[in-house]
Amino acid sequence: MTSDERYTEYVTGRLEWLHKIAFLLCQDWAHAEDLVQITITRLYVHWRRASKVDNLDGYTRTILMRVFLAEQRTGWRKWVTARRPPPDTPTAPVDPDMGLDLRAALLALAPRQRASVVLRFYCDLSVEQTAEILGCSPGTIKSQTARALMTLRHDLRRSPLKERLA
Known part of the structure; x- marks a missing residue:
């Protein structure tokens, strides 16, 4: 099997997984597609090195996270917008309102x-x-995660769904 065939096989098997992670990061299927496209392109450019690592999924996930975070810093999304948003077609969660x-x-x-x-x-x-992927200390990850969970709990307690569940 050639190197390109191994790359194609890997990417084909991991596209859905990459799309889910990208969507969770940006909450927009079209934007998630862009993130995945950039990720798999960078993976292809570095495939010779990437194919030799022990954890190829981790390597790919790191590329995706770095692409997402770099984009957040540059403000690319602020000056590149579609005229009409594409239809949002996520899979339906068990409880659509909670999702x-x-x-x-x-x-x-x-x-x-x-x-x-x-x-x-x-x-x-x-x-x-997580700290290795995001290029920071474990303490930073702990504090970022704790703040994020506190914010999520607060936001979900205030949501209209809470009133329906009570």
């Missing part, structure tokens, strides 16, 4: 807090692994 409330609360978090929450709880990474 919408959680998505809105996640979107309200600062980018690094959102990245910390997604890596820690969706990707199920340790504090140390």
Whole structure:
């Protein structure tokens, strides 16, 4: 099997996973597609090195996180906008209202807090692994995650869904 075939096989098997992570970060399917496209392009450019690492999923996830965070710093989304937003077609959560409330609360978090929450709880990474991906200390991850969870709890307690559940 050639190097390109191994790359294609890996990316094909991981596209859905990458899209889910990207969506959790940006809450927009079109933007998530852009993040994934940049990620798999960078992965291809570095495929010779990447294909030799022990944890290829971790390597790819790190690229995705760095692309997302770099974009947040540059403000790219502020000056590149579509005229008409594409239709949003996520898979339906068990409780659509709770999914919408959680998505809105996640979107309200600062980018690094959102990245910390997604890596820690969706990707199920340790504090140390998350710190390595985001290029900071484990203490920073702990404080970012704690602040993010506090904000999420607060936002979800205030949501209209809480009144329906009471």
